[in-house]
Amino acid sequence: MNPCIQAPTNSASPHLLHILYALQQQYRHISAESINQVAASLDLPVSQVAAVVEFYAFFSREPCGRYHLLLSNCTSCGYLAGDTNLLLALSQRMGVNPGKTRADGLVSLGETSCIGLCDQGAALLVNSVPLVARDLDRVEQMAQLITTETPLAHWPDEWFCIQNRIPKPGLLLQHRWDAGAGLRAALLCGVTETLARIQQSGLRGRGGAGFNTGTKWQSCLAAPGAAHYVICNADEGEPGTFKDRVLLQHHADTMVEGMTLCAFVIGAEKGFVYLRGEYRYLLPHLQAVLAQRRQSGLLGACILGQREFNFDIELVVGAGAYICGEESALIESLEGKPGIPRVRPPFPVTQGYLGQPTVVNNVETFIAAAHIACRGSAWFAAVGTAASTGSKILSISGDCQSPGIYEYPFGVCVQQVLDDCGADQVQAVQVGGPSGTLLGKDAFNRALGFEDLSTGGSFLIFGQQRDLLTVNRNFARFFAHESCGFCTPCRVGTQLLKNGLDKIIEGNATPADVDEITRLGLLVNHRSHCGLGQTAANHLLQGLAHFPAAVTQRLTQADFTPQFDLDAALEAARQITQRDDADAHLDN
Amino acid sequence: MQKTNPTIHVDGQEIPFKVGQTIMDAALAAKVYIPHLCHYPGLTPHGNCKLCMVDIGNKNVTACTTAAVAGQQIRNNTETLNAARKTVTQMLFIEGDHICPSCEKTGNCKLQAMAYYLGMLDNHFPQFYPRREMDASHATILLDRSRCILCDLCVRASREVDGKNVFAIAGRSTNAHLIVNSPSGKLGDSNIQTDDLAAHICPVGAILIKEQGYDVPIGQRIYDQQTIRDVGLNEAIPEKQGNHHD
Amino acid sequence: MTDAKISIATTSLAGCFGCHMSFLDMDERLVTLLEHVEFNRSPLTDIKHCGPCDIGLVEGGLCNAENVQVLREFRANCKILVAVGACAINGGVPAMRNYFDLHECLEEVYLNGIGVNNPQIPNDVELPLLLDKVRPLSDVVRVDYYLPGCPPSADDFLQLLGPLLEGKQPIFPRNTFHYD
Numbered sequence A: 001m002n003p004c005i006q007a008p009t010n011s012a013s014p015h016l017l018h019i020l021y022a023l024q025q026q027y028r029h030i031s032a033e034s035i036n037q038v039a040a041s042l043d044l045p046v047s048q049v050a051a052v053v054e055f056y057a058f059f060s061r062e063p064c065g066r067y068h069l070l071l072s073n074c075t076s077c078g079y080l081a082g083d084t085n086l087l088l089a090l091s092q093r094m095g096v097n098p099g100k101t102r103a104d105g106l107v108s109l110g111e112t113s114c115i116g117l118c119d120q121g122a123a124l125l126v127n128s129v130p131l132v133a134r135d136l137d138r139v140e141q142m143a144q145l146i147t148t149e150t151p152l153a154h155w156p157d158e159w160f161c162i163q164n165r166i167p168k169p170g171l172l173l174q175h176r177w178d179a180g181a182g183l184r185a186a187l188l189c190g191v192t193e194t195l196a197r198i199q200q201s202g203l204r205g206r207g208g209a210g211f212n213t214g215t216k217w218q219s220c221l222a223a224p225g226a227a228h229y230v231i232c233n234a235d236e237g238e239p240g241t242f243k244d245r246v247l248l249q250h251h252a253d254t255m256v257e258g259m260t261l262c263a264f265v266i267g268a269e270k271g272f273v274y275l276r277g278e279y280r281y282l283l284p285h286l287q288a289v290l291a292q293r294r295q296s297g298l299l300g301a302c303i304l305g306q307r308e309f310n311f312d313i314e315l316v317v318g319a320g321a322y323i324c325g326e327e328s329a330l331i332e333s334l335e336g337k338p339g340i341p342r343v344r345p346p347f348p349v350t351q352g353y354l355g356q357p358t359v360v361n362n363v364e365t366f367i368a369a370a371h372i373a374c375r376g377s378a379w380f381a382a383v384g385t386a387a388s389t390g391s392k393i394l395s396i397s398g399d400c401q402s403p404g405i406y407e408y409p410f411g412v413c414v415q416q417v418l419d420d421c422g423a424d425q426v427q428a429v430q431v432g433g434p435s436g437t438l439l440g441k442d443a444f445n446r447a448l449g450f451e452d453l454s455t456g457g458s459f460l461i462f463g464q465q466r467d468l469l470t471v472n473r474n475f476a477r478f479f480a481h482e483s484c485g486f487c488t489p490c491r492v493g494t495q496l497l498k499n500g501l502d503k504i505i506e507g508n509a510t511p512a513d514v515d516e517i518t519r520l521g522l523l524v525n526h527r528s529h530c531g532l533g534q535t536a537a538n539h540l541l542q543g544l545a546h547f548p549a550a551v552t553q554r555l556t557q558a559d560f561t562p563q564f565d566l567d568a569a570l571e572a573a574r575q576i577t578q579r580d581d582a583d584a585h586l587d588n
Numbered sequence B: 001m002q003k004t005n006p007t008i009h010v011d012g013q014e015i016p017f018k019v020g021q022t023i024m025d026a027a028l029a030a031k032v033y034i035p036h037l038c039h040y041p042g043l044t045p046h047g048n049c050k051l052c053m054v055d056i057g058n059k060n061v062t063a064c065t066t067a068a069v070a071g072q073q074i075r076n077n078t079e080t081l082n083a084a085r086k087t088v089t090q091m092l093f094i095e096g097d098h099i100c101p102s103c104e105k106t107g108n109c110k111l112q113a114m115a116y117y118l119g120m121l122d123n124h125f126p127q128f129y130p131r132r133e134m135d136a137s138h139a140t141i142l143l144d145r146s147r148c149i150l151c152d153l154c155v156r157a158s159r160e161v162d163g164k165n166v167f168a169i170a171g172r173s174t175n176a177h178l179i180v181n182s183p184s185g186k187l188g189d190s191n192i193q194t195d196d197l198a199a200h201i202c203p204v205g206a207i208l209i210k211e212q213g214y215d216v217p218i219g220q221r222i223y224d225q226q227t228i229r230d231v232g233l234n235e236a237i238p239e240k241q242g243n244h245h246d
Numbered sequence C: 001m002t003d004a005k006i007s008i009a010t011t012s013l014a015g016c017f018g019c020h021m022s023f024l025d026m027d028e029r030l031v032t033l034l035e036h037v038e039f040n041r042s043p044l045t046d047i048k049h050c051g052p053c054d055i056g057l058v059e060g061g062l063c064n065a066e067n068v069q070v071l072r073e074f075r076a077n078c079k080i081l082v083a084v085g086a087c088a089i090n091g092g093v094p095a096m097r098n099y100f101d102l103h104e105c106l107e108e109v110y111l112n113g114i115g116v117n118n119p120q121i122p123n124d125v126e127l128p129l130l131l132d133k134v135r136p137l138s139d140v141v142r143v144d145y146y147l148p149g150c151p152p153s154a155d156d157f158l159q160l161l162g163p164l165l166e167g168k169q170p171i172f173p174r175n176t177f178h179y180d
């Protein structure tokens, strides 16, 4: 169904991000006047509201068009995923440059980081609503609808239709879920035994870092505080990951049950689901799931009739910031601030939301926990490997026949996955997204699991025909764009890495430039404040190590090349003076 | 029974600390210099500039935000670390516009002094040439964002010492920039005052007191006489001068 | 030191000649220096083009096409190229125009500025064309050594040249150099 017909509102929660979103939708930008008003009405400093507006990509200080088009630039769901550059096509067709609003205010165009539609093909957000652009034909049709100012609600329904493909359900996805089963089991055996089940299952976080979930819950339970909180991390921003999107669509009830179990264990009365802005269209569905559970006595006051068991959940929607997937940045964002990672320790389990003990877990982690609570730890631990029990849900996309959601026991090797999804002629696989691991053929026998290839679930496949350096550049741009700007090595370094890759791709780099970019990459990885910067150069360093030819074939053998285009640097003066004589040009 | 103070080792030198102190606190108290720009004793450490990077085993941390723990073997004044610090300093230079000969802060500037200390002869990286807004709206205080290194010291000084909230950092990646907490966003409309710590703590020439820039001639300024190490080892939040209070 | 004299070329690009003046501040020490050194292209000799040289000292950054050409001539002919002074190293004071677009600068100076007579932007082909930004030398050629300062002092020059004349690496002790 066309989600914009449902006109999701956020009236349920007066969160700063929601207020700003409403303003952005209404006025297509957030003016200084609006900022002052919001600050006054929420009793916040003007600077805090302004800082939030300027931090998140989906807010703008300058007016966007009545049709605001943000094309994903992911290698799988981006405007370059197919044969034609759809951004360029749209830009030419609509007569507006990327990053700009057309003079008549009809349309504005831009790029955005992966929007999690990697299994669907090239995709974009139109006034925040995700839409599969697919190909040039559809882009042309879109352009006509925009030109005629056809309201989104009258655009073809199937464009907004996101069909989830789950070619391979496994341990978690193949079981029918009986709402409340986990909670009833927990109430029967009590907090200690429930926690023990989670601990004995060996469950580790599915968001990527793989911290032991039982240990996390236990530390939070033990941490003193006026209140305890449960947060579900549904920010899913790693390019190539879309499994949480599918899980939220089809298994939200299980996820909420997992959160409620966690609340039961740690003694929390309040929880949050932090949903990435790109998934706002899932909001009505999630609200319905929460309402249903409240009605069934599984959420809210006196859960399952237990007078002491009160827990409810607020949905908070982000606004375009990959860094908010980092748990402490997420908490900052929940607190109505820019998403800047905190200094850790202290970790959220002792000082999280509002400084109180807080568990942050991934969507999939909570779903696994719910199943473990009713089926037992042995059931779970029987699958996978000793260090990585259970299953992993992968988001598979890129050059393969059947992209979609695949669930495997941990320990499965990369080649097996490639065979199952119909990927042959594979040049490389990026496991875990741009921040993860780049593998060449010789490493396809490696296994998924915390002891070898740790992953949040992104699995990007690159066929023989792909130019890997272009992929590197895509990733480098991603990190430069998403760096929160807090610490010097990442803020400046990711920008320099991006520039360095541009120079290589343009064929202007020397072997010395490659040494330089390597040195820089190591520094960014080693000296940055948080996981974003610490992994931002992985793809590049691994690319240089495993696919050196992609770089060396592009190098010039000069011992030095200029850092900018000399002749282009004279263009402004040529225009002003109307000169075009020999001295008005320079060789590069 | 008398307990001996726990100790850490910095480059082999044994340094006592009190529980709760950071590595930076303990080192400074023992007159051991760990380079830093965004740290100022007495303000909440922030850890963003990364100059105070130190290595412990194969872990690397910022000394200003990491608690001292008995027995830590910390590497600080090593060639590797100073080389990395120099690179980070160069990053700060090229990210903004630093034309020292035309800057009132020259000679009193910590970024410049850090560059001297680390033996930085050139910027190494191509410059970014950012366009950042200048704010001359205040009668006595100038804000030139092109030199701001986003150290957050003015933000913290205003909150923690002046009891105000004049500054904040907004935007992300290289768009990060300093903003002023006033309805117009202008310094002139904020409640900053000339004797606020926030008006004086800027390590670079981004926040300047007007009409004092050349009271002391170039060549006779702080870092013309002393290194940043000498100054950094003896720093503490100054008592407020004047009769202003709030 | 061998008897053969070391050849040095110098030039000022987008600079103020202050570095050259400071070089001359060596005063009587110049006499000793000249026992070991001969000057190739330099404002001191009036030689128009740089021939093969041991050392090139370049003051000033790059503000126009001619600066780029001269710098390339120096790089091609000098075994060792030194960026002398703040402008050569990072653009220096002339780079303050980088805060503005080129057309803004030219319009202010030649069209709208106070006291402009006969307003027009010069476009004679004899004039070197301006780059959109003032750039440091290292953006265009490989630079071997940097001598910071605005200007570097005569002592700084000697500290650099002394070892270079002996075929050694010059080392700048920390805290002897400055950027202003």
Ligand SMILES: Cc1cc2nc3c(=O)[nH]c(=O)nc-3n(C[C@H](O)[C@H](O)[C@H](O)COP(=O)(O)O)c2cc1C
Binding pocket: A204, A205, A206, A207, A208, A209, A210, A211, A233, A234, A235, A236, A237, A238, A322, A323, A324, A325, A326, A327, A328, A360, A361, A362, A363, A365, A366, A530, A531, A532
């Ligand atoms: C830059 C960055 C982005 C992250 N994004 C996500 C994310 O989108 N979803 C997620 O669950 N965890 C993400 N994480 C990991 C979280 O910080 C945290 O470890 C995780 O939510 C904990 O849940 P888990 O133990 O269930 O995995 C991210 C970490 C970093 C450093």
Ligand code: SF4
Binding pocket: A323, A341, A482, A483, A484, A485, A486, A487, A488, A490, A491, A528, A529, A530, A531, A532, A533, A534
């Ligand atoms: S590493 Fe990057 S994202 Fe993380 S705190 Fe530093 S600047 Fe922000």
Ligand code: SF4
Binding pocket: B097, B098, B099, B100, B101, B103, B104, B105, B106, B107, B109, B110, B111, B112, B147, B204, B205, B206
């Ligand atoms: S702020 Fe410091 S480094 Fe920047 S120009 Fe001024 S004196 Fe130089």
Ligand code: SF4
Binding pocket: B147, B148, B149, B150, B151, B152, B153, B154, B155, B178, B201, B202, B203, B204, B206, B207
């Ligand atoms: S203005 Fe100065 S004190 Fe404030 S953040 Fe910028 S550099 Fe730091």
